[in-house]
Amino acid sequence: MIDSDRLRSFIAFGETLSFTRAAERLHLSQPALHVQVARLTEDLGVPLYRRVGRGLELTDAGQAVLAFARDQDRRQQALRTALGTGPRPTLVLAAGEGVLLYVLTDPVRRLAGRAGIDLRILTRDQAGVLAALRTGAAQVGVTALTAPPEELHAVKAATTGMIAVMARGHRLARRRTIALPDLADERLIVPPVGRPHRDHLDRALAAAQVPWERAVEATGWEVMMRYAALGVGIAIVNDICIVPRGAVARPVPALAPLAYYVLTRPGLPAEDPASELAERAIAAFRAR
Amino acid sequence: MIDSDRLRSFIAFGETLSFTRAAERLHLSQPALHVQVARLTEDLGVPLYRRVGRGLELTDAGQAVLAFARDQDRRQQALRTALGTGPRPTLVLAAGEGVLLYVLTDPVRRLAGRAGIDLRILTRDQAGVLAALRTGAAQVGVTALTAPPEELHAVKAATTGMIAVMARGHRLARRRTIALPDLADERLIVPPVGRPHRDHLDRALAAAQVPWERAVEATGWEVMMRYAALGVGIAIVNDICIVPRGAVARPVPALAPLAYYVLTRPGLPAEDPASELAERAIAAFRAR
């Protein structure tokens, strides 16, 4: 059997990617923790992390072991709960802000109110959602993806189009739908460079040779739409969003639709609350 | 985290229900093992076993912990397999002889031939199948039950009637079906007293006030039918059985049909080979 102290140490290490900080968290000396991880590595016979520049990163095997360790930890908590002692287990959901605000309201409300379930929510971007699931930090994740990831259980819940959100009196508000050329020389509210949505917009507008101007950079659909409503510019967002007062939305069919996936870790038992949450999340998309 | 050495010790203890023998199996002294189990009990805060007369038995909590420990052990083996090191995990199926002989042939053949799966079969009676699943000794079980058990995931696969098996030239072989009075003063091949099937027969025949004679007591449907074919008497068996050469079978509608259940431990992930085996078992019943 794999030594549980070593697994516990590896959880701390895998979460911090630093022997020093992980040791602090465990109230242990850094060498002690290092030896624990070394023993675990030796026991499993596979390198669990590698040096990359100044820092460290988990290998694929390390990610698998981290996820395994967290799973085992959760199972042990569940056992303690079943035996009547110990706290109730926590169910962790990772999703983007938009999904949390506009789609998952009903599932979250239902499970949060349930006795015996301790729900935690991680607001993460696409990469963060995937990382949270891969390492077992979350049991359920919802995010937009171009393709379902390997190593995770993914169910496509919906494909959503893009909408242009603008102040009610905007000149483009008279149109039924917005074509890309309509956006020429418009002031757009966009996320910072590097965010998937920004890159997507950049590419699409460049391909259509549409010149545009940056009104303001903002992160988070709620924020973007708020400034759009105030007349700062046009925000291109996902049509799961609920448009705020003072703004109107018009579809932009030329932008490729996004597929939303509900993700769980493989090996999830059907009786787990996480399975119920995943199913409710899918239903919430469908009922939209 | 629960100490894994203690869990491993508890597996040995739970399987032997003897500190002395479990300690031998682990190449450990009896006091050392006793302390391990005591520490585990203290950690979990619930008694895991109790004294009953001279021997010991597991409490419900103890059974749950034993099953949990075995599950965890299996998961760790699966992790090692996934990492490329370690042996392939074993899948344990517990079922009665008849089911194994006549129904599960195809599922067993398919999974046994699969690379990466190490199939083990436990031939057990009804109580043994249930015990093997409750304590995690088996992942999949198939048996006849009057009612699905609590604490286990049960799917009713089929309800089967009873047939009377007799030598081809037997006087009752001329009938299409056999009523209970037809069996009056016949010589029957029956299992020993205490077996569910024997008790069931005793009650049914007594209720119909049918006197009968015991030809021979035998355990196992294959054996019973063999002697029926040889003219020793009439064997009342389940209609899943394939009648041997030289014998004929006639339905006995008056005997209550049996419901066969495919059992798995709750919390089984859908990707587990055990889930596939369970589904194939259900399909095998339906395809009969």
Next chain:
DNA sequence: GTCGATCATCACGCCAGACTATAGACCATC
């Protein structure tokens, strides 16, 4: 009542693991 078997506890010795100290690796800055 006595004996045999097995669980449960005690006292002692020893090794796994934790700690301090320090060498090694890597990057940043000058």
Next chain:
DNA sequence: GATGGTCTATAGTCTGGCGTGATGATCGAC
């Protein structure tokens, strides 16, 4: 490219926890 800072990795020392042998406690069988 030299220096210093930060963090990982290793060596040596020591202590607490675990295993062992001895023995008490308990139950059933004869």
